[in-house]
Amino acid sequence: MGDTSARFVSADSVLFTHELQSRATRPPQLEKENRALRDLVQALADSPESILRALTDTILRVLECGSAGVSLLTQHDGGKRFYWPSISGVWQQHIGGGTPREFGPCGTVLDQNKTLLFRHIENFYTYFEPVKPRVKEALLVPFYSEGKAVGTVWAVAHEPDRPFDAEDQRLLESLAQFASGAYQAVRFLENQRRTAAIVESSDDAIVSKNLDGIISSWNQGAERLFGYKADEIVGSSILTVVPPELHQEEQRILAKLRNGERIDHFETVRLRKDGSRVEVSLTISPVRDNTGKIVGASKIARDISQRKKYEAALKETEFSARILRTQDEDRRRIARELHDGVGQTIAAIAMNNSMIEKEKDKLPENVSRSVSQNEKLIQQASSDIRTVAYLLHPPLLDEIGLRSALEWYVEGFAERSKIEARLVCPKDLPRLPELSELVIFRIAQECLTNIHRHANCTKALVELASTATELKMRIQDNGQGISEEKRKEIAAGKSTGVGLRGMRERIHNVGGTFDIDSNEKGTTVFVTLPLGVVQASTVN
Amino acid sequence: MNKSILVVDDSATMRNKLRDYLEMGPFTVCAEATNGKEAIELALKHRPDLIVLDFSMPVMDGLTTARELKKLMPDVPIILFTQFGDFHDRLYGAKEVVDRVVSKSSPNELLESIRSLLPT
Numbered sequence: 001m002g003d004t005s006a007r008f009v010s011a012d013s014v015l016f017t018h019e020l021q022s023r024a025t026r027p028p029q030l031e032k033e034n035r036a037l038r039d040l041v042q043a044l045a046d047s048p049e050s051i052l053r054a055l056t057d058t059i060l061r062v063l064e065c066g067s068a069g070v071s072l073l074t075q076h077d078g079g080k081r082f083y084w085p086s087i088s089g090v091w092q093q094h095i096g097g098g099t100p101r102e103f104g105p106c107g108t109v110l111d112q113n114k115t116l117l118f119r120h121i122e123n124f125y126t127y128f129e130p131v132k133p134r135v136k137e138a139l140l141v142p143f144y145s146e147g148k149a150v151g152t153v154w155a156v157a158h159e160p161d162r163p164f165d166a167e168d169q170r171l172l173e174s175l176a177q178f179a180s181g182a183y184q185a186v187r188f189l190e191n192q193r194r195t196a197a198i199v200e201s202s203d204d205a206i207v208s209k210n211l212d213g214i215i216s217s218w219n220q221g222a223e224r225l226f227g228y229k230a231d232e233i234v235g236s237s238i239l240t241v242v243p244p245e246l247h248q249e250e251q252r253i254l255a256k257l258r259n260g261e262r263i264d265h266f267e268t269v270r271l272r273k274d275g276s277r278v279e280v281s282l283t284i285s286p287v288r289d290n291t292g293k294i295v296g297a298s299k300i301a302r303d304i305s306q307r308k309k310y311e312a313a314l315k316e317t318e319f320s321a322r323i324l325r326t327q328d329e330d331r332r333r334i335a336r337e338l339h340d341g342v343g344q345t346i347a348a349i350a351m352n353n354s355m356i357e358k359e360k361d362k363l364p365e366n367v368s369r370s371v372s373q374n375e376k377l378i379q380q381a382s383s384d385i386r387t388v389a390y391l392l393h394p395p396l397l398d399e400i401g402l403r404s405a406l407e408w409y410v411e412g413f414a415e416r417s418k419i420e421a422r423l424v425c426p427k428d429l430p431r432l433p434e435l436s437e438l439v440i441f442r443i444a445q446e447c448l449t450n451i452h453r454h455a456n457c458t459k460a461l462v463e464l465a466s467t468a469t470e471l472k473m474r475i476q477d478n479g480q481g482i483s484e485e486k487r488k489e490i491a492a493g494k495s496t497g498v499g500l501r502g503m504r505e506r507i508h509n510v511g512g513t514f515d516i517d518s519n520e521k522g523t524t525v526f527v528t529l530p531l532g533v534v535q536a537s538t539v540n
Numbered sequence: 541m542n543k544s545i546l547v548v549d550d551s552a553t554m555r556n557k558l559r560d561y562l563e564m565g566p567f568t569v570c571a572e573a574t575n576g577k578e579a580i581e582l583a584l585k586h587r588p589d590l591i592v593l594d595f596s597m598p599v600m601d602g603l604t605t606a607r608e609l610k611k612l613m614p615d616v617p618i619i620l621f622t623q624f625g626d627f628h629d630r631l632y633g634a635k636e637v638v639d640r641v642v643s644k645s646s647p648n649e650l651l652e653s654i655r656s657l658l659p660t
Contacts, residue, residue: 339623340551344551344553344623344644345553347554347557347623347644347647348553348557350644350645350646350647351557351558351560351561352557354561354647354648355560355561378645379645379646382644382645386623
């Protein structure tokens, strides 16, 4: 004995279970056992969290051994290891440690499905070698929960003067039965606690009520959503949070629940403590007792006000995008009519006049003069109509692209405004989808118009650059900048006039971005537009 | 015999006016086409001495038509007669494709151009 250098080849070499029956045994200590079990039941009722500790303390006391513990199979990895949730006695510091399922005394006990007595386990399970004090004898009993092996309870004698006997076996097996019940109770409590934690921490309001609509539980989510604390409202009617005109709806909900029906994602309105209303989506399920009888309902209420707001905002954006589109289409149509209709007529008149002019020698002098004047008037009318038409919708944009249209526009702008306006644009700027070109053109047009009206500047620059994925436009002036007050409004996203909002919406509709940078030295607008993206709002 | 001209314009008013105007030239309008595709067919059929071509037309625009025509009959001069005339320097490639670009509001310039392109 004590020769640890000897190595054995099988677990049998450290097993001495058969000796239990042949050893002299103590008389049954039934009273001690009964008292211990009563105390354990009381401990389970008082403090279920520490029941395993109470169990190992009891084993230590009743068996009068050196260490006592509980080993449980790990849950997270499908039971690859045993861990020690509780140890009493001299090995107490090893709480949290454990052994492998496939190679260890606990695994052997579960495999053989009976109580086993080991002696000097380190001789076979060598990883016990450094564990001090060493095991003289270890008595292990398997225990089960719902028919499945879940672990062992064990007692260890570290000294040679305490050999385990048949009475120890009987006592430990009796305590293992208790361990099985305690384990189930602990698991149940853990689950309940986990569920309660989930309910409590949920962002959704989770409420339970009986079939008369009396609230029986109220989580923090409900406190946040409705403004009532749990202790203010538990015991009150659920109608407290139902607007008066919807009380009938609650009656219908209760009737459905009594029939065992579940209500899914029902969108309605509820009342907060402060009297305000909140849009919610309700999911309500009947709750049954263990006989299957419906006794109440659990209700999950989700705040959907933000979603509704977002939906409304989206609708508004879609609506303004539609207005912008209609406006663009109208402008294009009017421009086209002016150009093709009136423009062609004027061109025809110009030819008529030219024909008459060739015969003007045959006319009286004042008539001949009128014919000559006509030529200038026709040129003027033609030019005016073209300017109006082109401002409404630049024809060059459709025909030969953004760069030409912007060149024409910036030149015209410089002439009309007397602002030294310049366009910088790569010669190989690619053609973009029709809508994108129009958006960029309109933003440049709107910005230059704003510069003319507000910037009080001498110079303006429109610069375009493109990469494989993006078109960038920068519109810059050297004016007085946007006033502090106006800048705050812009930063706060407040309405800052139709122009700016229109520009933002236009660029957002094609997936781009719009930013303004302004100080007393001038204002710069940055626009980016993704290229090669299928634009959902591209119509026509 | 007068030189023959093919007139291409989607506007009937314009085509009629051009016919009157060019015949005063004096030139002969051998045919009128309403779009680029028709222009190519009629040009092949009538072999005009010159083509007056609108820019903005359905089916095939003026520049595309001009490119096709130049491939088929490189020696026949083409005048782009267009309301975009003011911007002709911006009509990319126009000058390389056609012989002249004339604004529709300057019909005198049209006659002058034709005369210079079709010396008698």
